[in-house]
Amino acid sequence: MYFTAGATWVQAHRKDLKIGYTYTYMDTPQNTLLAPHTSLAVGGPAKHLSICTTTDSLVAALVAAQDRQLWLLGYGANSLVSDDGLPGTTILVRTTNISQEDNSATIIADAGVWWDDLVQFAVARNLWGLEFMSAIPGSVGAAIIGNIAAYGQAVADTLSWVEVFDRQHNNVYRLPASHIEFGYRHSSFQQKDSDHLVIVRAAFTLQPSPTKDLEYQAALDVVEEKQYDIATLNGRRQAILETRRRSGSLWDWRHPDHYLHTAGSFFRNPVVSDEAVEQLLAYEERDRTAAMIRKMNQIHGGSGKRVSAAHVLLAAGFHRGQSWGAVRLHPDHILKLENTGDASAQQIYNVAMEITRTVKAKLGIDIVPEVRFLGRFKENA
Numbered sequence: 001m002y003f004t005a006g007a008t009w010v011q012a013h014r015k016d017l018k019i020g021y022t023y024t025y026m027d028t029p030q031n032t033l034l035a036p037h038t039s040l041a042v043g044g045p046a047k048h049l050s051i052c053t054t055t056d057s058l059v060a061a062l063v064a065a066q067d068r069q070l071w072l073l074g075y076g077a078n079s080l081v082s083d084d085g086l087p088g089t090t091i092l093v094r095t096t097n098i099s100q101e102d103n104s105a106t107i108i109a110d111a112g113v114w115w116d117d118l119v120q121f122a123v124a125r126n127l128w129g130l131e132f133m134s135a136i137p138g139s140v141g142a143a144i145i146g147n148i149a150a151y152g153q154a155v156a157d158t159l160s161w162v163e164v165f166d167r168q169h170n171n172v173y174r175l176p177a178s179h180i181e182f183g184y185r186h187s188s189f190q191q192k193d194s195d196h197l198v199i200v201r202a203a204f205t206l207q208p209s210p211t212k213d214l215e216y217q218a219a220l221d222v223v224e225e226k227q228y229d230i231a232t233l234n235g236r237r238q239a240i241l242e243t244r245r246r247s248g249s250l251w252d253w254r255h256p257d258h259y260l261h262t263a264g265s266f267f268r269n270p271v272v273s274d275e276a277v278e279q280l281l282a283y284e285e286r287d288r289t290a291a292m293i294r295k296m297n298q299i300h301g302g303s304g305k306r307v308s309a310a311h312v313l314l315a316a317g318f319h320r321g322q323s324w325g326a327v328r329l330h331p332d333h334i335l336k337l338e339n340t341g342d343a344s345a346q347q348i349y350n351v352a353m354e355i356t357r358t359v360k361a362k363l364g365i366d367i368v369p370e371v372r373f374l375g376r377f378k379e380n381a
């Protein structure tokens with residue numbers, strides 16, 4: 001049981017979706033390369049690739065792919081796609097509708113909506129609750145799968161319900177958010193038993209006034225320097241955009257080459273023992289105090305024992321800017337694995353595995369990728 005105990009599926013069948021009808025979705029020629037559809041700019045060909053811009057077409061493509069292996073991508077900002085490509089059908093979920101429910105504080109968005117379009121939609125309507133997550137790259141659907149978070153806000157804080165297409169029964173259900181388990185970069189959709197569920201739409205219930213204070217030090221430094229008015233939604237959004245710009249945390253699918261080729265933080269922040277927390281703090285190279293770092297870690301991970309994976313990598317002997325051919329640890333932000341040129345997916349995978357093994361061998365800590373690996377990778381290649 002991966003959804004909370006006692007949960008029953010709410011059978012809110014979408015009457016407006018005409019399941020079984022043929023809607024047009026865009027099928028690209030066989031073996032279209034996936035690299036241009038990922039932020040790491042790697043990935044081989046998709047055997048069949050469908051690009052779906054309406055929910056009806058998404059459902060039609062899902063029904064058509066019923067007997068095939070299925071891969072989903074929003075904007076590929078959290079995926080490492082194999083150089084061998086993906087067999088079966090790959091669907092790019094690029095649905096676009098956003099609406100406000102009856103002038104209320106609830107916003108409904110299709111799974112393919114670019115996350116920041118949703119944030120901007122909320123900010124324009126003076127609704128609070130998403131603004132700290134401004135400019136996180138990717139789709140609404142993947143945001144829920146990964147429970148994305150930044151600067152103290154997470155998707156799970158405001159999510160109200162999710163509609164899913166169930167590949168086992170070819171129908172659409174609505175799941176209240178309370179029936180979905182969420183944790184740090186985790187939702188129950190990530191469990192193997194849920195891989196027949198495709199998110200098609202979701203609702204977020206926001207607030208007419210601030211829900212949280214901005215506490216993240218790097219963002220507060222930007223606020224002070226630029227004199228942003230963080231009593232306003234726009235001021236907060238500007239502060240976050242500038243903070244993200246400075247940390248190389250921006251990426252936009254419409255202009256992928258204007259940005260670094262990364263997938264954001266490659267590894268999740270691990271939970272470690274109290275003793276290890278103290279030892280790892282010693283690897284801080286900047287002027288931040290232990291108290292500041294603990295607070296940052298809590299804002300990112302919600303638990304005192306969750307430490308920044310950046311400190312773990314430093315403690316294991318890796319350094320900022322370290323490179324293996326065209327794969328590099330970002331010169332400032334060691335957690336971002338960058339493709340600086342013509343790296344292959346396998347090379348990025350090899351570096352990730354080398355880091356994981358070294359950290360385990362030297363520190364006894366298990367670090368787990370936040371990035372999703374799609375397709376086949378060779379071990380020790």
Ligand SMILES: Cc1cc2nc3c(=O)[nH]c(=O)nc-3n(C[C@H](O)[C@H](O)[C@H](O)COP(=O)(O)OP(=O)(O)OC[C@H]3O[C@@H](n4cnc5c(N)ncnc54)[C@H](O)[C@@H]3O)c2cc1C
Pocket residue numbers: 039071072073074075076077078079093111112136137138139140141142143144145146147148149150197198199200248249250251262263264265372
């Ligand atoms: C520069 C940069 C900065 C980042 N900063 C942050 C940050 O601050 N905070 C944070 O949390 N993350 C961050 N990330 C990670 C990334 O933005 C998120 O993980 C985002 O949710 C990825 O969205 P996507 O649509 O591109 O996902 P994709 O890579 O396309 O997909 C991710 C996973 O979701 C699955 N999936 C996609 N759509 C659906 C669907 N409709 N139904 C079911 N499964 C689906 C895919 O199969 C895949 O397994 C950053 C990434 C980059 C490149």
